[in-house]
Amino acid sequence: MTDAIALEQITKSYGNVHAVQGLSLNVPTGSVYGFLGPNGSGKTTTIRMMVNILAPDSGSIRIQGQPGGDGIKDLIGYLPEERGLYAKMKVRELLEFFAALKGVPAAMTKTRATGWLERLELGSWGEKKVNEMSKGMQQKIQFIVAVIADPPILILDEFSSGLDPVNANLLKDVLLELRAQGKTILFSTHRMEEAERICDHVCLINRGQKVLDGRLADLRAAAGKSTLRVDCAGDRALLRQAPGVQQVDDFGNYAELRLAPGVQSGAAAAQILRFLAPKLEITRFELLEPTLNQIFLDTVGAAAAPAAVGAGN
Amino acid sequence: MKLTTLIHREYITRARTKGFLVFTFIVPLVMAGFLFMEFKIIDAGKKVHTSIAVMDLSHQLYPALTQVLDSKQFTLRPVETGGGNIAAAESRLRQEVLDHNEDGYLVIPADVVTSRQAEYHARNTAALSVNAGLQSHLRQAVNQVRMQAAGISASQIAAMNGDFDLRQVKINAQGDSSDNGSTAMTAIALVAVLYVALLIWGVTVMRAVTEEKTTRISEVLLASVDPFTLMLGKILGIVTVAFTQFGVWALTLALASAYALTMAHAAGTPIGQYIPSVGPWLMVVFVVFFLLGFLLYASIYAAIGSMVSSDQEAQQTQLPLTMILVAAVYLAFLVMASPTTPLSVALSMIPFFAPVCMVMRVAVSNPPLWQVLVSAVLCFGTFLLFTKITAKIYRVGILMTGKRPNLPELLRWIKFA
Numbered sequence: 204m205t206d207a208i209a210l211e212q213i214t215k216s217y218g219n220v221h222a223v224q225g226l227s228l229n230v231p232t233g234s235v236y237g238f239l240g241p242n243g244s245g246k247t248t249t250i251r252m253m254v255n256i257l258a259p260d261s262g263s264i265r266i267q268g269q270p271g272g273d274g275i276k277d278l279i280g281y282l283p284e285e286r287g288l289y290a291k292m293k294v295r296e297l298l299e300f301f302a303a304l305k306g307v308p309a310a311m312t313k314t315r316a317t318g319w320l321e322r323l324e325l326g327s328w329g330e331k332k333v334n335e336m337s338k339g340m341q342q343k344i345q346f347i348v349a350v351i352a353d354p355p356i357l358i359l360d361e362f363s364s365g366l367d368p369v370n371a372n373l374l375k376d377v378l379l380e381l382r383a384q385g386k387t388i389l390f391s392t393h394r395m396e397e398a399e400r401i402c403d404h405v406c407l408i409n410r411g412q413k414v415l416d417g418r419l420a421d422l423r424a425a426a427g428k429s430t431l432r433v434d435c436a437g438d439r440a441l442l443r444q445a446p447g448v449q450q451v452d453d454f455g456n457y458a459e460l461r462l463a464p465g466v467q468s469g470a471a472a473a474q475i476l477r478f479l480a481p482k483l484e485i486t487r488f489e490l491l492e493p494t495l496n497q498i499f500l501d502t503v504g505a506a507a508a509p510a511a512v513g514a515g516n
Numbered sequence: 517m518k519l520t521t522l523i524h525r526e527y528i529t530r531a532r533t534k535g536f537l538v539f540t541f542i543v544p545l546v547m548a549g550f551l552f553m554e555f556k557i558i559d560a561g562k563k564v565h566t567s568i569a570v571m572d573l574s575h576q577l578y579p580a581l582t583q584v585l586d587s588k589q590f591t592l593r594p595v596e597t598g599g600g601n602i603a604a605a606e607s608r609l610r611q612e613v614l615d616h617n618e619d620g621y622l623v624i625p626a627d628v629v630t631s632r633q634a635e636y637h638a639r640n641t642a643a644l645s646v647n648a649g650l651q652s653h654l655r656q657a658v659n660q661v662r663m664q665a666a667g668i669s670a671s672q673i674a675a676m677n678g679d680f681d682l683r684q685v686k687i688n689a690q691g692d693s694s695d696n697g698s699t700a701m702t703a704i705a706l707v708a709v710l711y712v713a714l715l716i717w718g719v720t721v722m723r724a725v726t727e728e729k730t731t732r733i734s735e736v737l738l739a740s741v742d743p744f745t746l747m748l749g750k751i752l753g754i755v756t757v758a759f760t761q762f763g764v765w766a767l768t769l770a771l772a773s774a775y776a777l778t779m780a781h782a783a784g785t786p787i788g789q790y791i792p793s794v795g796p797w798l799m800v801v802f803v804v805f806f807l808l809g810f811l812l813y814a815s816i817y818a819a820i821g822s823m824v825s826s827d828q829e830a831q832q833t834q835l836p837l838t839m840i841l842v843a844a845v846y847l848a849f850l851v852m853a854s855p856t857t858p859l860s861v862a863l864s865m866i867p868f869f870a871p872v873c874m875v876m877r878v879a880v881s882n883p884p885l886w887q888v889l890v891s892a893v894l895c896f897g898t899f900l901l902f903t904k905i906t907a908k909i910y911r912v913g914i915l916m917t918g919k920r921p922n923l924p925e926l927l928r929w930i931k932f933a
Contacts, residue, residue: 251735254738254739255738255739256735256738256739256911256914273741273742276739276740276741276742277740279739281735281736281739283732283735283736283739285732285735286732287728287731287732287733287734287735287736287737288731288733288736289529289731289733290731291529292529296525296528300521300525301736301740303518303521304518304521304522304737304740304741305740306518345736348736
């Protein structure tokens with residue numbers, strides 16, 4: 204099956220700033236694709252090239268196999284990082300306008316707008332003006348603008364910023380519904396736990412270059428089970444003395460122990476348990492896969508060091 | 517179709533604002549109201565009858581004065597001095613005026629024919645039409661008396677006092693046509709309308725573009741349409757709104773003029789000759805070049821709107837364009853003075869000046885049809901070209917919020933997109 208989005212060796216510079224350098228990635232059709240990276244890593248620039256707001260300096264972009272350009276605009280629903288709505292328009296008119304602009308036939312714009320307003324619990328807001336709404340509501344409207352034309356691909360740049368947990372959850376449910384309908388969803392975020400909950404693929408970029416990508420499950424498996432969660436009472440300083448422990452993050456209620464790299468995790472865990480069990484009152488002892496956050500920190504941290512040296516030259 | 521969607525949105529959101537409705541409908545009503553009131557006031561002033569007691573110490577002016585005086589406006593009554601006591605007669609007249617038996621009294625001195633002086637006493641000395649009427653009638657009466665004294669007969673005097681009519685005939689290749697001298701007025705009026713409309717609506721286009729840029733709507737829009745369609749939709753949308761307004765105004769003006777003419781005709785005042793006449797060909801040229809000029813300047817204003825990131829910045833950046841527009845109007849006066857010189861022909865071909873200069877040429881002379889057509893095509897082409905350039909600037913400019921680009925940067929933007 205053709206990939207929904209395929210970037211090949213994309214490069215984009217602003218003067219001396221190399222925002223994106225030789226980036227290649229493939230977003231499989233039907234996937235929920237997390238596009239992750241620290242601030243200023245080139246996420247938004249890459250996304251703008253996907254939706255043809257920016258043109259890459261070199262490299263090729265294919266959307267559902269078609270070369271990027273103005274022809275692919277109707278295939279993609281886009282929620283930009285910085286919100287943009289006509290503040291003085293009525294909500295319903297605004298939605299109908301953006302739907303029509305994405306090629307929805309005039310006869311259908313009304314029902315679409317109504318349907319989405321109700322789905323996102325904004326049913327009574329259709330005749331109000333955009334600037335009468337709260338920030339969170341406007342964010343939901345911006346989301347509807349992206350999905351109203353029912354495009355096969357959704358690109359959402361930081362879609363949940365500014366939403367309270369209830370609304371963030373509501374949108375997450377909608378996204379999962381859309382995935383069930385076979386849509387491809389790419390979203391960028393720097394909130395790892397969000398990506399962890401709903402993504403099946405992730406791509407991690409830093410300084411305009413890809414550091415990691417693949418199926419989330421594969422990435423975690425590859426990273427190995429290298430973290431121990433320990434809930435205990437007693438002299439917690441003992442945790443640091445346990446054999447084979449590289450680092451301890453004590454959160455008060457519980458502690459996370461990072462195993463030294465290269466050790467066989469099962470055997471190491473058993474050894475640590477034998478060391479701690481007589482000395483502490485342990486209520487929980489669990490060997491975990493690393494969180495995406497850890498993978499992120501490990502990878503970016505490792506990648507950042509040599510890059511920083513390079514920048515110093 | 518995306519273009520019509522854009523135009524439609526631009527139209528409904530603008531045409532529905534209070535400002536637009538007020539400006540479009542209330543302004544002409546107020547103007548028409550003023551016109552109507554002014555007319556009524558002039559009319560009322562004419563109908564007011566002023567009765568004046570005349571003390572003619574020269575004993576020769578009164579008959580002449582009654583002859584030349586407009587009996588609709590004035591009633592005169594001769595007053596004798598009553599035994600030569602002028603002061604007593606005057607104080608009697610003064611009381612009569614205060615008692616409202618007379619509106620005023622006129623004292624004509626004995627040497628009026630040589631001194632050319634008289635005195636008018638009245639409750640209201642600020643009634644301009646009364647003062648002016650009296651003054652001119654007195655002058656006429658004095659002249660008449662002097663001419664009679666010089667032995668000129670009454671019929672000769674009447675012949676000399678007749679009005680003079682200077683007819684102006686405009687020379688046309690298609691045939692000469694009579695003109696009432698209002699051509700220059702027409703041309704100036706048309707140019708003024710163009711200038712004001714371009715300035716006001718050009719700035720509207722510019723602000724609309726800047727607003728979309730600063731509110732970041734442009735990013736969502738650009739993800740849906742290509743920048744050229746976007747720009748075209750914005751410009752055409754605003755043009756449609758503007759021409760709706762002009763249409764309403766033109767209709768109101770036409771109705772008001774028709775009413776004024778009818779009223780004037782009924783009142784026997786031939787103001788028709790003062791109302792500029794606009795021939796059908798001039799009308800067509802005006803509307804076409806109005807539209808073309810509008811599109812052209814709107815597209816340039818849009819370009820400015822897309823390279824700046826705030827209204828204040830836009831104000832500064834638009835200055836050169838405003839100057840071009842002002843220059844165009846000045847040049848139009850040059851064209852008015854000599855519409856057929858090579859310079860005037862050239863000016864009417866240069867797109868930035870053509871809208872005003874070509875309208876001016878057509879108003880005051882008869883440029884060949886091909887020149888009008890070439891100028892129109894050039895204008896339209898420049899509009900498309902600028903919309904294309906604007907689209908490119910816009911595409912790069914929307915993502916730039918820092919400092920305004922200088923010219924080399926701008927050229928890079930255009931090349932880049």
